[in-house]
Amino acid sequence: MPIEFVPLHPLFAAEARGVDLAALRDPGALAEIRAAMHRFAVLVFRDQRLDDRSQVEFAGRLDGQLHSKTGISALAANRFGNEALTDVSNVDENGQVLPPDDRRRHYSLANRLWHTDASFVDPPGRYSMLSARVVPPVGADTEFADMRAAWDALDARTRRQVEGLVCLHSQVHSRAKAGFDELSDAERVAFRPVRHRLVRTHPSTGRKSLFLSSHAGEIEGMSLPEARMLLLDLTEFATQPRFVYSHAWRLHDLLMWDNQATMHRGRPFDPAEPRDIRQTRLRCAEGTIEQHA
Numbered sequence: 616m617p618i619e620f621v622p623l624h625p626l627f628a629a630e631a632r633g634v635d636l637a638a639l640r641d642p643g644a645l646a647e648i649r650a651a652m653h654r655f656a657v658l659v660f661r662d663q664r665l666d667d668r669s670q671v672e673f674a675g676r677l678d679g680q681l682h683s684k685t686g687i688s689a690l691a692a693n694r695f696g697n698e699a700l701t702d703v704s705n706v707d708e709n710g711q712v713l714p715p716d717d718r719r720r721h722y723s724l725a726n727r728l729w730h731t732d733a734s735f736v737d738p739p740g741r742y743s744m745l746s747a748r749v750v751p752p753v754g755a756d757t758e759f760a761d762m763r764a765a766w767d768a769l770d771a772r773t774r775r776q777v778e779g780l781v782c783l784h785s786q787v788h789s790r791a792k793a794g795f796d797e798l799s800d801a802e803r804v805a806f807r808p809v810r811h812r813l814v815r816t817h818p819s820t821g822r823k824s825l826f827l828s829s830h831a832g833e834i835e836g837m838s839l840p841e842a843r844m845l846l847l848d849l850t851e852f853a854t855q856p857r858f859v860y861s862h863a864w865r866l867h868d869l870l871m872w873d874n875q876a877t878m879h880r881g882r883p884f885d886p887a888e889p890r891d892i893r894q895t896r897l898r899c900a901e902g903t904i905e906q907h908a
């Protein structure tokens with residue numbers, strides 16, 4: 616039976632119905648999911664009883680290029696003993712909420728800035744998949760902005776201004792914006808900036824989009840204040856409510872999105888409530904500089 620994709624927003628995002636990702640092996644169904652990702656860029660799968668192993672295996676079946684040991688996992692080993700997973704939770708090894716002064720907690724707060732996953736490495740992140748194992752009762756929504764629609768809506772003068780520009784992305788930028796500057800010298804070296812085009816073309820659909828992220832802090836050939844203000848203006852434009860879908864989490868959701876077409880951010884929730892969300896991520900085949908060369 617074909618998978619049903621029910622749109623959740625006029626521009627993008629859909630709920631996929633009638634599929635059990637842990638058991639999914641059929642090449643035709645996997646192809647349907649890939650095609651739906653090209654169209655919708657964000658897919659919601661409800662009631663997916665995934666454990667760590669089945670989550671990683673599903674990501675591998677969709678595409679073999681797993682992306683791991685970036686983000687917080689560059690700071691320390693994760694609590695799963697499985698580096699294919701990235702931890703985007705606020706709990707420790709025993710499921711207890713991290714104390715307010717915990718470094719991992721401070722580091723993760725920057726996820727509430729609009730960003731694109733793993734834009735601070737090259738090649739950058741492609742698909743991200745989050746599996747909800749524990750969700751807070753209120754808040755903690757994840758918002759997505761359609762960066763293809765933002766590009767399409769941009770005026771011709773601004774398009775000419777930004778096309779061809781190259782940004783420098785680093786976690787040092789995004790963490791500084793969020794007030795987190797407790798980075799060691801070794802971490803600053805590990806987080807050295809990478810170059811990405813500000814306007815990218817999707818390798819599968821050919822659609823252009825703005826490649827923005829909280830990690831982008833400089834634009835080559837532009838003064839720092841000029842670059843920062845341009846990035847701020849573009850981010851404000853691209854995250855207007857008409858381009859945004861907000862996801863309200865339920866237990867056992869698997870949420871998957873294309874970082875080549877969207878930006879996202881986490882929303883606040885009661886910090887005393889546990890949230891256990893585990894990420895698998897695929898990487899782009901090549902960087903945006905290489906791709907446009």
Ligand SMILES: [Fe+2]
Nearest residue numbers: 726730731732
């Ligand atoms: Fe993220």
